[in-house]
Amino acid sequence: MRIVIADDAVLLRAGLEHLLTEAGHEVVAAVGDATTLLSAVREHRPDLAVVDVRMPPTFTDEGVRAATLIRSQDPEVALVVLSQYVEERYASELIADSPRGLGYVLKDRVADVEDFLGVVEEVGSGGTRLDPEVVQQIFVRSRRRRTLEGLTPREREVLALMAQGRSNQAIAETLFVSPGSVEKHISSLLTKLDLPPVDGENRRVMAVLRYLESEEK
Template identity: 45%
Template sequence: MRVIVADDSMLTREGIVSILERSGFTVAGQAGDGTALLALVRAENPDLVVVDIRMPPTHTDEGLVAAERIRAEHAGIGVLVLSQYVEPAYAMRLVEDHPEQVGYLLKERVFDPAILVDALRRLADGETVIDPTVVSRLLGRRRAKDPLDVLTAREREVLALVAEGMSNKAIAARLVITPRTVEAHVAQVFAKLGLLDDPDSHRRVQAVLAYVRSPLRPADGPGPGGG
């Protein structure tokens, strides 16, 4: 698979590129800002893009804006957005706009080759990947009229792992239960959330969206790092 890497830090870019090349990916190009990234994507049409949220000139959300443009203009390109901080609001914004083939990870995780490669392969397969720290932050918030209240504690636990982009097999290993039991829990989650078996929709992605869209109680506020 062909990948473009965008980060304003040359050392970070080179580190990610090195991991990707050792893992069998082809790096189609590198960019140091959002404008250069968009031009490179249009020229190279890669399979995947890895982009930092904070890039020049303001170092706020230029990378996220570029990711949204890429998903809007090139539906077949998977985008993995990296952040140095836990920012649930950014993760939700990205997933809600274009849920398939998008991921949000803390930057510290991508220097573990197994995590980076796994995330990119999941994106290439059409999955959604959300950093477990962000998932944990969302799970810890109290919610009003939460559509997930119909789920059991175990079903919510399974859904949280689905939101991280984990396969049923990986979830089974994490929870020390059988894959068949995970399949049963996932089926119950789909049924309780009213997610029909529609070949034109991605039910795992829909379940993730139901999870991140659950409303917060007003007293909770946006949470640390949430915007």
């Protein structure tokens, strides 16, 4: 395959280039930032791009944003995304339209040369390979979102106010209901969120964390 590599770490970039070349692939470009990556893909029209999630200048999500743009502009280019940590939101965004020709791998997996080359071959052939840890995180996030969808509109209002740090009395005053009614809504939503009483665990805090996770973009 004809491959473009994008990673700001010079040693890793060189290592990947050597590894892929030894495996019989042609590395047509090896770059260190997202802007140059996009230019290289336009120029060389590779079969596959290996892209780091975080690259200059801010080292946040430049790489994955470039990968998303490549996927929308030229879906025939397969993508293997490398990440230092599990960042399932990025993986979810990439597979939203189609998982075909997509790999999302944690960087420490690259040390297993045979496995990494297998990922490249499979993804380049139109397959999908997601790191097991990423799959688990996507599943957990999806399950929590589905659980929140089971709340009534009033329960979501109560939970949103809880997330703002409001007391039961303050929530009651805001929603023009009685404190007893607020307590019933809280009890109901805690049950629906599968947060039974557990020693040493603050159910209210856990519920707020679930809410905040569901609101992340």
